[in-house]
Amino acid sequence: MVTDQVPPTDIVQSQDAPDVGVKVRLGEPISVMLAPEGDDRWGFFMFPSIWRLRDGRLVCSVTLGGDHMPTEMDYHYLWYISDDEGRHWTHTVMDLAEAESLLRERFCLPSGRQIYYQPKLVSLDLIDCKPYPLNPEAESGFMRGIELLYRLGDLPRELRTVTLVERGPTVDEWTTHEATMDPDILLPAFKETVVDEDPIDQLTHGHIATRLRKWVQHVGDQRLPNPGIWVHRGATWATPDDLQNPQHDVALRLRIPTPSAVRLHDIGYQPIMELESGDLIVSAFGTRLRLAEQKAPGTKRTHCHVFRSSSEGLVWRHDSTFPFAQVGEYAIAQVHITPNMPAGNWLAVARTWNTVGTTADSPLLMSTSNDEGQRWTSPVAVRASSTNPAGGLLANGVAYRMYGRPGQFVTFCADGTGKQWGNDVTLVAADADTCANSSDVVLGSDRFMIAYTDYGHRDATGRLRKAVLVREVVVEPPTT
Template sequence: MRTSLILFLFFVTGICGAQPSSKRSVVVDDPSPGEGRGLRDGIPAYGATTIRYKQQGKITFDIRFKEPVVISVASRPEKWGFFQFPNIDRMTDGNIVAKWNLTQDAIEAYGNDTRGTAVSADGGKSWHLEPSEEPGNAVLLPNGDRLAIYTPKPIPEKELQLPAPVGVGLENYRKSNFNFYRLSELPESRQGVYFKRLKKGASKWELEKAALDDPQAARYSLAGLVPIVWWGDIKTARDGSLIAGIYPGFMVDKNGKTDPRSGAFFYRSTDNGHHWSILGRIPFQLDTAGDTVSVKRMGYTEPAFEILKDGTFLCVLRTTDGAGIGPMYGSYSGDQGKTWSVPRVITPAGVLPRLLQLSNGVLVMSSGRPGVQLRFTTDTRGMQWSRAFEMLPHDMDFKKELSGGSAQVSCGYTGLLPAGSNKLLIIYSDFHYQTPEGTIRKAIKVREVVVDKR
């Protein structure tokens, strides 16, 4: 389904090319918000661009995309996993830290902490490559501590006394099956979750292990290794408790078996992250109407989680693995994460969505693959979004990538950081950055975006 879109801007062929450097003003009239969110309907915003966004004839957003700033460029051609997967965070001294991966994207690399690091003291306008102990994804807690999820190194199966499996998972890209075990039956070293904590007033981050109470949870082994994977977002609820929306989520059913398709699980802590208890789940649900290859998916993964101003819990989920790039789904909770609405498609594709609610009431979502996109909404349920604003030009013939081929333009993983009541920074990778010498290298970029609600 496609609705009309009037763009008073330069025509873009969709083929990767040089990034525009001159400022452009664009008027977008979207007569049918919430419909026709096709990948070919993205709005180019590669360089400095000012956009007046109208929905049904009424101006809803004024958006200013600043020129991208290059943080770092690879010195040589890099394989998948290197010079990508960036994140961005604000340090205790007010400076901004950017981090990105410098190792393979594989279970064997978990816990290696091999990352590039840069710091900005001027709000992201300039960057200096320097080491930093900052994890890059920390949350400020009500007691003044800062907490960041940590992934320890996996332990070989042969070094553990493992219980009997409670299921076998779907074969993944490693051509190896998952073996599932009930969490409570695993060796103590494979239970719980790990964090890095910076106590209020302290200067050194400390590694700690927290308790995890979830009698139905399962964990897996893969390729002869048993990891602890507990990735996702942590938010502070109105009552001061911490809520974590994490993946992968595997559950042992009433028959003692594990569904190999993952879901998103939500946990609550009332003691600043030392103990976590299961709160709610979004189990994977087949949706042949919204996704014709739903039956081939490996489940929901990479959930973005945000608590909206009215108290609604919003979650956006990826469904890529198993059958190429899949749609992203939205689900919301009106009872603080205990139960969730039936997930429904909100975008046709995307990996690792990120959510950020600005204090002016605008909700921002970033995602990628193919390319890198930003979307905006004021919908209190997060189901109706603007069209995608494209950060990078990408080949319009992206069937290979959508069907599971390697990412062509960017890894698609992004990070968002608030920079004011109406302002944010987005960080992303660019696989086609052209150096002054004319070579093509991977680069990490950041740009400021200002969005005003009308």
């Protein structure tokens, strides 16, 4: 494990961010939806995800459900559509097929190609191979409690592949392929209580929503958890005893890996990126795609890994591992990469955790690479909080990243490398009930739109109601 023991020294608060020469114009907040009055549950009516469809419309999905779960799939989504660049939004009730058609357009690569991987769960009773050697006491964080791991390459081929759906920039029809990830990815087994019949189809908790589990491919046991039971981390890790003593109403499953995540807001944090060579890469959370010992020895198994495809997304291989596990007392949880900085380097922006496993007030880190992620500079802490540093690079050369817990902020860089950040703007002021679990979509060469949650929003009558809002951000680079 590579550790920087020097305490971070370059941290500034958002209000003290330096002037790096960019001019930022922040549009007025626009309401996408309002939560029921008094609903302050974590994960409900929040975690928005925003993207553009090929026909020009914008989509904003809003999450109903708890936060992190072993399945990453126990969620429901409300859908909002805008046909005027986000100035107005319409709640749209749709069937599963229409929801899937929107999801297929979640990733539009710079070449114009669209690509989507269907989530897949496999029943453990279909697996004959032995579990991968594991020391449960060495697990930490979200991995704490894992007792059964399986190596992807040990599964039969028909079980380890996922369905890839794609179409070119000038093609209307979708083409379907079978794709697979690196065989040395390790899959944790989980268990969940299931019901023989799904008691609720589309109408859930009084809100018209689409259930994520309905578009997942289930191989083996087709039963689903009761959608009325939404529990923080609802599934739990399976144990050897579960294998020896199966129960009728408990399903043991493996989540077959896809390049990006399954939860819609996590997809934005682990995007599929296209290099100038045509290769595809993804930077995966170490807690999502962990690797076998021969590729990631010791504690590197849960470092953040970069996977690459040189086959248009059909086959993915481990390409590199971010070498740093922590800076000072802060563990690195996520590495968000921009591979196409104007100076030619890659930029990594990292989210961190503190020693007690929470992410509030844990610093935002920056690192750069000049050899496509094979080696990285020692991370430098630049801001006091780091959840979740989504963002990207505009065509005018300005990079941007969101961050904040507490608060929600955006910072900017125009030096071409990703080293000098400043001119920060505030979306939501720092408060106990604030967090930058937000999403963004590029609208033009000098602008983007952020979808975010404001827990302290007041409606037209002055009532306090959690809200999903959007704001347009226009950025001008420095003039020479």
